[in-house]
Amino acid sequence: MGTSSKALTVRYTKSAVIASAILVPCLALINPRLLAINGVGPSWVVLWLLPWSLAGGPLLGSFAGLCLGLLLDSISLYGATQIPALIVLGFWWGRLGKVSSATHNNLSLGLLAYMGSFCVGISLWLQFYLRHLQISFEIFHSWSFQTILSQSLITGLLSPIISFWLLLYFKNRRS
């Protein structure tokens, strides 16, 4: 009886993790206008990947980064990919989670999410920059940096609310 109950719990937690991960591309598609600065929404993938990597370690973090990057690339226009940045961020946050548990407070989560979103933005900007060299740079840069700053700010603000609870859930699941 106890074994079957434990198996049920494991199945439930696995389903919950998968469902929460699938929610990331769904939210990226829905793009709720209420949670946006200058029309730019948060980086939902960063909000999910950060707690997952902190709780799971570098290997799981990188793997999740790859999977989510593939999913997000499949629902976006051609031109730039998020995969490299997400793999690197998953690895980095995974190592941080292994080394120290001091990162598990609200302020650190907010800061890490801000930096993560900024890194994803910079990687996208570099790819757009190299692909569209014929575009007037001045205008292109101002738009890019406005997008990077808006997205980083809203991601950093939402992280203590969303990533914190996800981190608690992922840590409880592992323990």
Next chain:
Amino acid sequence: MAGGPKLVGLRLHHLRKVLPFFFLVGCLFLVRWSKGAFFVDTYALITRPFWPGSSQREWLQYGDLVESQVMVDLLQADNNRLRRMLAIKSSSTPDLVSVPVIARKSNGWWQQLELGKGSVAGIQIGAAVMGPGGLLGIVESVTPSTARVRLLTAPGSRVGVWVNRAKHHGILLGIGTNRPQLTFLDKDPKVIAGDVVSTSPASTILPPNLPVGVIQSLDKKALPAPIASVQLLSAPEAIDWVQVQKR
């Protein structure tokens, strides 16, 4: 002499009788001299409650709108007939499909629309997507039941356009901002701010003569060719249904 006072009295009596008529005629001369000011003002004051209200203005505006629509239909039919005679692709759009917008990103890294119909409904890659205001973007990828549209503002968007007043072609490049950049092919395009940008009348890829936007500013010193900033007519952030060209 005896009849003198009697005669004067009689004259005064007659004068008293005709005096009101003189007074009336005098008043009428005054009215005439003032171009009927008092008369018309009094009329306006009295009839003010019966003046045509806003509803009547709306009827007239509605009539005007219907008249314009009928005129557009007639002109379009005439235009198509002439195009057939010249063997140019028709601008009539019988092969359009109305599609709902199921997701949108009009700001940020990817500026795109997700549409609720795909290859099953006859939508193909490269199809033009139109909404109120004109061209919105081009279909970039399709699945059996959805289609993804690259908006004209998205980085990487390239559409050939035409400035009708100056009769010059250009390429409209998406640069991420709300105003795409129009790069002219000619060094002296002779366009000015306010010129309307549309798809080329001879276009075979996009529907011809489709409005795109209005030139907001012009940089004539840009190299290798002048560039202009174009304000788009359509508003993708507020459109729930679009029309997609079936190919």
